[in-house]
Structure formats: C-alpha cells, structure tokens
Amino acid sequence: MMSLARISLGGAVKQQYLFKLRAYANLFVSLVAVQIIALLFTTGGMVGMSGMGSEYLDLEIRFYSGAILFVFTALWIAVNAFVLTLPLSRHVDFSFVTNRLSSNLANFGFLVTAAVAGGVTVSLGSLLLRNVLYYTGGGSSLIIGANFLVRPDELLTGAAVGSLYLLLFGAAGYLAGALIQLHRSLYVLLPALVLGVLFYEAAHEQLRLLQVINFYRLEALPILFILKIVSSVLLLWSGAALLSNRTEIG
Amino acid sequence: MHYGGAGRGVYSMIFDTGGTQPIYLQISEWLEREILSHNFATDEKVYSQYQLAEMFNINPATAAKGLNILAEEGILYKKRGLGMFVSPEAGRIIREKRRKQVLHRLRELIREAELLDITESELLAMFKAAQKREKKEERV
Amino acid sequence: MNAVECRELTRYFGRTVALNDLSFAIKKNTITGLVGPNGAGKTTLLKILCGHLRKTAGDVRVFSDDPFNSLKVSVNTVFIDDHLALPATLTIFDTLEAARLFYPNWDHRLALRLFEYFSFEPRKLHKDLSKGQKSTFNMILGLSARCALTIFDEPTVGMDTAVRRDFYRALLQDYLHHPRTIIFSSHLLGEIEDILEEILLLGEGRKCLHLPVAELRGYAVGVRGPAETVEHFIADRDLFRRERFGRDKIFVAVRNSFSGEALQEAGAMGLEVFPIPAEDLCVYLTARTKGGIDDVFSED
Numbered sequence: 001m002m003s004l005a006r007i008s009l010g011g012a013v014k015q016q017y018l019f020k021l022r023a024y025a026n027l028f029v030s031l032v033a034v035q036i037i038a039l040l041f042t043t044g045g046m047v048g049m050s051g052m053g054s055e056y057l058d059l060e061i062r063f064y065s066g067a068i069l070f071v072f073t074a075l076w077i078a079v080n081a082f083v084l085t086l087p088l089s090r091h092v093d094f095s096f097v098t099n100r101l102s103s104n105l106a107n108f109g110f111l112v113t114a115a116v117a118g119g120v121t122v123s124l125g126s127l128l129l130r131n132v133l134y135y136t137g138g139g140s141s142l143i144i145g146a147n148f149l150v151r152p153d154e155l156l157t158g159a160a161v162g163s164l165y166l167l168l169f170g171a172a173g174y175l176a177g178a179l180i181q182l183h184r185s186l187y188v189l190l191p192a193l194v195l196g197v198l199f200y201e202a203a204h205e206q207l208r209l210l211q212v213i214n215f216y217r218l219e220a221l222p223i224l225f226i227l228k229i230v231s232s233v234l235l236l237w238s239g240a241a242l243l244s245n246r247t248e249i250g
Numbered sequence: 251m252h253y254g255g256a257g258r259g260v261y262s263m264i265f266d267t268g269g270t271q272p273i274y275l276q277i278s279e280w281l282e283r284e285i286l287s288h289n290f291a292t293d294e295k296v297y298s299q300y301q302l303a304e305m306f307n308i309n310p311a312t313a314a315k316g317l318n319i320l321a322e323e324g325i326l327y328k329k330r331g332l333g334m335f336v337s338p339e340a341g342r343i344i345r346e347k348r349r350k351q352v353l354h355r356l357r358e359l360i361r362e363a364e365l366l367d368i369t370e371s372e373l374l375a376m377f378k379a380a381q382k383r384e385k386k387e388e389r390v
Numbered sequence: 391m392n393a394v395e396c397r398e399l400t401r402y403f404g405r406t407v408a409l410n411d412l413s414f415a416i417k418k419n420t421i422t423g424l425v426g427p428n429g430a431g432k433t434t435l436l437k438i439l440c441g442h443l444r445k446t447a448g449d450v451r452v453f454s455d456d457p458f459n460s461l462k463v464s465v466n467t468v469f470i471d472d473h474l475a476l477p478a479t480l481t482i483f484d485t486l487e488a489a490r491l492f493y494p495n496w497d498h499r500l501a502l503r504l505f506e507y508f509s510f511e512p513r514k515l516h517k518d519l520s521k522g523q524k525s526t527f528n529m530i531l532g533l534s535a536r537c538a539l540t541i542f543d544e545p546t547v548g549m550d551t552a553v554r555r556d557f558y559r560a561l562l563q564d565y566l567h568h569p570r571t572i573i574f575s576s577h578l579l580g581e582i583e584d585i586l587e588e589i590l591l592l593g594e595g596r597k598c599l600h601l602p603v604a605e606l607r608g609y610a611v612g613v614r615g616p617a618e619t620v621e622h623f624i625a626d627r628d629l630f631r632r633e634r635f636g637r638d639k640i641f642v643a644v645r646n647s648f649s650g651e652a653l654q655e656a657g658a659m660g661l662e663v664f665p666i667p668a669e670d671l672c673v674y675l676t677a678r679t680k681g682g683i684d685d686v687f688s689e690d
Contacts, residue, residue: 004453004538005494007465019488023477091475094442096492099459245459249442272607273584300566307562309421311587315604361657 009102016098016106023092024110027080028117031073035125038072042129066126070162073118077166078173081111085177085244094249104241111170119163123155164229168216171236178240181247273308277316282325282344290336296326298333323347393418393539393571394439398448401434401595408434410595411448416573416588421565423582423603424575426592427676432575433471435592436543439573440469452539463539465494470532471543472525476516482527483512486534493535501534504560508553521548529557533564540572554578558585579669589668593676606668611646611653615639615661623656630666630674633684643674 083089084107093103180186201208216232219225281296290296297305302313317334320326325343326334337343363373394416401409409431416422424432437443438450441457441464450457457463476485486505490496505512508526519527525548532540546554562585565572576582579589589606591599601609610630613620617640628645635641643666648656656663666674679685 004462005465007461007494009461012461012465015492018491022484022488023480026479088475091473092477095475096489097461097465099441099461099464101459102461246444248444249437272604274604303562303566306584307559308584309562309587309603310566311420311602312584312604 007097009105012097012099012102013105013109016093016096016102017109019096020106020110021113027114031076031114031118031121034072034076035069035121038069039125039129039132041072042066042068066122066129069125069129070122070165073122073162074166074169077111077114077118077170078176080114081107081170081173082177084110085174085181085240087181087250090247090249100245100247101241104237104244107174108237111174112167115163115166115170118166119161120159122162122166123159126158127155161225164226165216167233168229168236171233171240175236175240175243178243182243273306274312274315274319277302277306277308277313278319281316281320282348285325285336285340286344292336292338292340294336295333296336391418392416392451393453394573395451395454396435396448397450399435399438399445399450400447401431401438401443402446403434407595409438409445412592412595412597413448414590414597414600416571416590418571419569420587421561421572421574421585422588422590423579423586424573424590424592425577425579425672426598427673429594430592430676431595432592433543434595436469436471436541436573436575439539440464440467440541442469465492466538467541468493468532468535468537468539469541469543470528470545472521472528472545472547474524474528474531478515478517480516481513482510482516482519485516486531489531489535493537495536497534497536500564501530504530504533507556522550522553523548525549526553526557529560533560536564536568536570538570540570542572542574542576544575544577546576546578554581558582561585579672580667583668589672591672591675598675599672603668606671607665608646610643610666610671610674611648612641612643612664612666613656613661614641614664615659619659619661623659623661629680630671631677631682632680633682634688643671 090103093106098106176190180190198209216225216228219228284290284296296317299310299314299317302308302316303310306313317326321328321334323343324337325340327337328334360373368376392415394414396415397413399409399412400407412431412435424436426432434443438445439452439457441452441460444458452460452463453466455463457467477488480488483505486498486501490498490501508523508530510523510527516524516527525545529542529545532542532545546557549557558581561572561574565585574582574586583589583603586603589599589601589603590597599606599609613624614635615623616638620640620642624642624644627647629642630645631641631643633641646665653663673682681688
C-alpha cells in the first residue's frame with residue numbers, strides 16, 4: 001500500500017531551486033561570454049574620447065568605464081528573468097513537484113544567485129579591465145584614474161552594489177515576463193508602451209526615468225539604499241507572483 | 251492473452267481475447283482444468299489473484315473474480331488471510347458442471363446436424379469414427 | 391476510499407466545452423483506462439487532475455484536495471504524456487537523477503534497470519532521442535516516481551509493438567508489487583484492456599460509460615440477420631449501432647439484457663448473436679451516428 005508523501009512549501013522550493021541550478025548551469029557560462037564581449041567593446045572602442053591638437057602638442061584623452069560591462073550584465077539578467085516566466089520554463093517546473101508559488105519562489109532564489117554572480121563578476125571584470133588597459137595601454141599612455149588602485153573592501157562594496165542593482169533589473173524582467181504571459185497581445189503592447197514613454201519623455205526633455213534611477217543612485221545612506229532596492233524587488237516579485245498564480249500549464 | 255513470456259505462452263494458446271468470453275471465466279476454467287488433471291490436490295492452496303495476474307498478464311481484480319466464481323460454486327474454499335484452497339468436493343462439482351456443458355454442446359450439435367439433413371444413424375456413425383481416431387492418436 | 395472524485399466537473403475553452411458536467415470517482419489502487427475519441431476531453435480531464443489546468447465549474451478532488459496549486463497533489467502525482475517538458479541541457483541520466491530528488495517514493499534501482507534494459511545512452515540529451523525513445527524514457531520516469539496517482543496520457547506514441555508490450559508488462563508488475571492508482575489513457579484499448587480494472591469512456595466531454603472491464607465484455611451483443619426478425623428480436627433495447635449487411639440483412643449492437651434462453655431462441659430464429667469486443671463498443675458509444683462511416687456511402 002502506498003502511503004501519501006508529504007512536502008512543505010519550503011521543501012518544494014528548495015528542491016526546485018537546486019534543480020534550477022543544475023538545469024540552468026549553462027546560464028552562468030553565458031554570463032561569462034556576455035561579459036567578455038562587453039570587455040572587448042570597452043577596450044576596443046571608447047565610451048568618450050576627446051582629442052586636442054596644437055602645433056606642438058597632440059593630446060588625446062580616453063575615458064574607459066565599466067559601464068558597458070554593467071549594462072550588458074543587467075541585460076543578461078533581465079532577459080533570463082524574462083525567459084524564466086515563459087511557458088516552456090513553467091512546463092519544465094511542472095514536470096516535477098511544484099505549485100505556482102513554489103515555482104515563483106524558486107525562480108526568485110535563482111535570480112538572487114544570478115544577481116550575486118553577476119555583481120561579483122562585474123566587479124572583478126572592471127578590475128580586469130584596468131589591468132588590461134594598464135598593460136596594453138600602448139606605451140605612451142598615461143592612465144589617470146580617481147581610484148586606479150582598488151582596495152579589497154571597495155571591490156566587495158562594488159560587488160554588493162552591483163548585485164543589488166542586478167537584482168532590481170532581474171525583478172523588472174521577471175515582472176515584465178509575468179505581465180506578458182497574461183495575454184498574447186501584451187507581447188507587442190508592453191514593449192511599445194515602454195518605448196513610447198521613453199521617446200515621449202526624451203522629446204519633452206523631462207526624463208523621469210532619470211528621477212527613478214536617481215531615487216536609488218543618489219541615496220547616501222547604505223542601509224537606506226539596500227532597503228530601497230530590496231523593497232522594490234519584493235514589490236516587483238509580489239506583483240509577478242500574484243499575476244502568475246492562476247497560470248495554466250497547457 | 252495478447253502475448254506471454256516463456257511460461258505464459260502455453261496458456262496464450264488456450265485463451266482467446268477476441269472478445270467471446272470474459273477473461274475471469276477463462277481463468278476459472280483454466281483452474282478447473284488444473285484441478286481435474288490433478289495439478290492441485292484436495293486442500294492444496296491454489297494460485298493467489300496476484301500470482302494469476304502475473305502469470306496471465308491481467309489485472310488482479312479480474313483474477314480475483316475468476317477465483318471467486320470457483321469459491322461460489324464450492325470448488326474452492328477461502329481461508330481468511332491465507333488464500334483459496336481446493337475443496338474435497340471440487341472434482342465432483344467440476345465434473346458435474348462440465349457434463350452439463352457437454353450435454354449443451356451436444357444439443358447444439360444435433361441442431362446443426364438437423365440443419366444439414368444428417369440422420370441420426372449417420373450422426374452416430376460419425377461419432378464412433380471420431381472416437382476411434384481419437385483413441386488411435388492417444389496410443390501414438 | 392477514492393483517489394479521485396469529480397462532481398459536475400465542467401471546463402470551457404472560450405466557448406467550446408471540453409468537459410461537460412462530468413461526475414465520477416476512481417477507487418484507490420486501481421488501474422483505470424481512460425478512453426474516447428480525439429477531442430473527447432481526456433487530456434483536459436487529466437491535466438485538471440494533476441493541477442495543470444483550472445476547472446470552470448463543479449468540484450474536483452484528488453486525495454481530497456483541490457489539485458490546482460496543491461503541493462500535496464503534485465508530490466503524489468506524476469503526469470506523463472508525449473509533450474513532457476524536460477530541461478534541454480541535462481543528459482537523460484542527469485534527468486533521472488534530478489527526478490529522483492523530487493519524488494519521495496522514487497525507486498532509483500528500478501529506474502536504472504529499465505534504463506539499461508532499454509539500452510539508453512546515459513549521456514544523450516532528451517531532445518536527441520527519437521519519438522519512441524522519448525516515450526520509453528518518459529515511461530521510465532512515470533514508473534520509477536512511484537506516485538500514489540500515476541497518470542499516463544497516450545504514453546505509447548512512437549513505441550514499437552515489442553516496447554509497448556514490455557511497457558504494459560512492466561506497469562502491471564510494478565503495480566502488483568506497489569499498488570497505486572493508475573489512470574491510463576489510450577487509443578489502443580484492445581492492447582491494455584487486460585491489465586485494466588475499470589474503464590472510463592468519454593465522448594464530447596461527457597461520461598459515456600464507467601464500469602469494471604469485466605462487465606464491459608458482456609455489456610453489448612451483436613445481432614445479425616434479416617432486418618425484420620432482428621428488429622422484432624431486439625424490441626426496444628438500447629441500440630448502439632445499426633449497419634446494413636448484404637442484401638436484406640442488418641447488423642445491430644444492443645445493450646445485452648437478454649436471458650440465456652432468449653439468446654438460444656435467437657439461434658432458432660435464424661439470427662446470429664455474438665459478443666461485441668470492448669474496443670468496438672467504445673467506438674459505437676462515442677460515434678456521432680448510429681451507422682458509422684457507411685452512412686457516408688449509403689444511397690438513401
């Protein structure tokens with residue numbers, strides 16, 4: 001006689017999370033690939049360049065920044081968060097033991113892992129960038145950096161801040177995905193809406209998007225910064241979890 | 251049966267699942283034959299529903315139905331928790347039952363013979379001839 | 391004790407009704423065959439039972455829980471069909487290892503033995519398997535999970551005859567040693583009939599029949615003979631099928647409520663009486679017309 005098996009929500013989430021780490025291990029390979037491409041972009045082209053010349057002097061100033069590296073990584077996590085909400089990913093979850101809540105919670109756990117991996121690699125990547133530039137700088141170059149030498153604790157802070165931002169992007173991608181699953185037409189409508197707002201604001205020179213970014217960026221108190229990010233992420237996730245709690249696995 | 255492994259192949263020949271007879275009846279008839287040919291002695295335990303299910307590749311509930319028919323007819327008796335056993339009366343009951351069936355088949359044969367205008371004496375002659383052939387084959 | 395209970399279960403997809411007022415119960419530890427033509431609602435029903443789809447109305451209970459979003463139902467249910475989604479990056483061997491962690495009753499020894507018996511290459515990816523191999527692999531998953539409710543929805547797609555037979559045999563063997571509630575939907579009723587205990591026949595989202603397989607064989611009889619004699623003989627019994635046969639004869643399939651004597655009399659009246667195989671009966675019961683495809687070719 002077969003007795004009924006029992007499972008707690010925590011147990012189901014843990015199993016799903018561990019399963020996702022195994023099943024989606026290739027995403028971390030793609031993270032490294034994306035970052036290498038970002039670094040190539042950075043060392044090849046310049047983010048900003050100004051040249052001055054006179055009869056006696058030819059001056060060229062190049063700005064290198066880790067921004068491209070971060071932007072690429074942010075795109076990586078947002079896209080993958082989006083993919084996690086697609087029917088195919090849900091189907092795989094439901095081939096094993098889950099309900100909609102545990103599937104979402106496991107995805108959140110996976111996104112936290114991805115964000116930390118992204119944050120750490122971005123931080124290390126910018127360190128790598130400095131080294132690459134230093135040694136391949138072309139002889140005559142003089143590298144001026146505000147903080148060219150990075151202290152380990154700064155590296156750690158950089159990784160933490162990077163991870164938190166990535167978490168935010170991941171959560172945004174996840175909510176967008178959950179929204180789009182509601183109806184097929186949203187596949188077109190949602191991107192159109194976002195782009196529309198951006199263009200409108202650009203045209204009217206009132207980039208409220210910047211205000212949103214500044215809401216996080218200009219926060220001076222670390223604890224408040226963390227709180228702002230974490231509560232935003234939780235808000236986005238709750239929205240996504242609510243939206244997808246009635247999803248059918250057709 | 252649709253198929254059978256090594257041991258089951260033999261029974262596959264006897265059973266037909268073309269749809270004429272419910273499988274549980276085929277099971278009970280097969281057990282009757284086993285008892286008649288002394289493969290089970292009086293008061294000996296017969297196969298359980300699970301053994302029969304495995305042997306014939308059928309659902310155990312179907313096998314149980316076959317066993318229960320024999321129990322209702324007094325051919326088998328139940329010992330609670332132990333299984334089904336061959337009753338002392340088994341041989342007599344089966345033989346009586348089969349005799350009735352033979353009679354029934356004879357009647358069908360007679361009806362068929364009438365349809366074909368076979369006379370009584372012709373039929374008897376055919377019967378004797380068939381019996382003779384059967385005996386000869388037995389000796390070989 | 392019932393493993394599954396449905397009361398007036400109804401499901402709409404837009405305006406189409408997939409399940410219509412369906413009420414039935416499935417006893418614990420039985421093998422039930424779910425049959426019916428394409429579009430009868432079999433898959434919809436099974437997906438509601440395992441919590442993948444919502445019901446529109448009525449009540450559905452699996453282990454006395456509403457299966458939608460129930461973890462208890464999920465951990466005690468395995469649902470195998472030919473669309474089973476598995477991670478594209480895991481080898482089939484790693485997929486077994488992953489599945490093992492999800493199901494508390496998982497039998498890894500059985501999984502590995504079946505894996506070996508069907509000569510799977512451990513390092514292959516699920517997507518690289520042929521259709522039949524996929525079905526076979528999914529079947530291994532379904533059996534090894536040892537779930538109290540094991541659902542197979544057309545699991546034999548692409549399997550050759552030998553593998554199908556092995557599958558039915560493996561299913562029965564494992565069921566004998568580890569009884570559980572199994573629901574098996576298939577078009578090949580003739581093949582699985584013997585290992586079933588009950589049969590649930592759906593047609594256009596409704597329940598046509600739900601009874602022990604043993605009773606299905608005697609459920610209907612076929613009668614063939616001169617039209618008038620046949621009509622007179624069957625009187626007003628439930629008619630499932632009527633076909634013309636030869637010049638002036640007909641064949642009918644009717645509910646078998648005849649006495650033994652009545653059936654013997656039929657022979658004397660010049661009628662042929664024979665049992666209707668389960669598979670044929672299911673076709674008759676779910677057909678839209680009483681005459682079948684011959685109606686298309688009939689002159690009148």
